[in-house]
Amino acid sequence: MGIPMPELPEVETIRRNLGSHLMNTCVTAVSPPTHPRSLRFQPGGFSRFHEVLVGKQLESVSRRGKFLWLELSGDGAAWCFHLGMSGQLRLVAEDTPVLSHERLRFTLDNGMELVFCDQRTFGHTEVRALEPTVDGAPGGAGTARALLPAGLGHIARDVLDPSLDVAGVVAKLRNSRRAIKTKLLDQGTVSGIGNIYADEALFASGIYPATPAGDLSGTDLRNLLEIAASVMRRALEFGGTSFDQLYVDSWGNPGDFASELQVYGRGGQACRHCGQALDKIVIDGRATVFCARCTPASPPRNKKG
């Protein structure tokens, strides 16, 4: 079984969980990190992190791709999170005992505590200055302000972002000889897609994952982006994808989308569309599952919805 990681639907589920409970609350205390990697991008380390955060009011819970940030009152700073592979943001009552793999705990002025847990420490949190977006549109979901945390400028808008420049993304893809699977995972082209939803979107689009991106027509690519967005929206309705307790929402509940997956984690099992055993290959170092009948390597391709 594959390892779950938070992709756009999982991070958005968490963003929505947090939004209603963190908005306009204040951080009153921060515990020291139990692992240095959780704060590895914080200039000035924990003392600076603590200094900026404590006493600030939380004015938004925002997201672009897999990055989350909370706009802070006062000096134009944002409190940022990336959950990596195993990061969790849990909302618990005050005085809740230490959770497993707990890295940092934040006390709020509403009687709750926000706990950052991360088994594999690929996730991180830090405070960053907010900077204007290059296109003047809102920084991401959950904010109306055209601001983005410094250092995240290389993260493209995501597939659910109404300000996504679809024509620009298609042009980039058309210009690349790399596998379309690889390009879907490239957060600098379009963000939010990880290994689960890349395979799901390609299967639903009828596209062989190793196809050079530039071999696909503009129509194929626009269709692929739309289908990726619709898979994400559907996963969001299920609260995301969980295989075990590595991905849970802020209340500790798993997502229910795993049973809806068509290909990810199903190598060798029967294709749910045609019954043929699904192939598992490696593309640019990433496990890739696809159906050689529904998404064959060469034309003609039979589109399926």
Next chain:
DNA sequence: AGATACCCCTGTTAGC
């Protein structure tokens, strides 16, 4: 600037 290789980390699984 695009492509590529490598690194970080740890629980689970595969293989001997």
Next chain:
DNA sequence: TGCTAACAGGGGTATC
């Protein structure tokens, strides 16, 4: 049964 090696994954960094 018990050990080791491989594997899973996103993104930052370095190098060409």
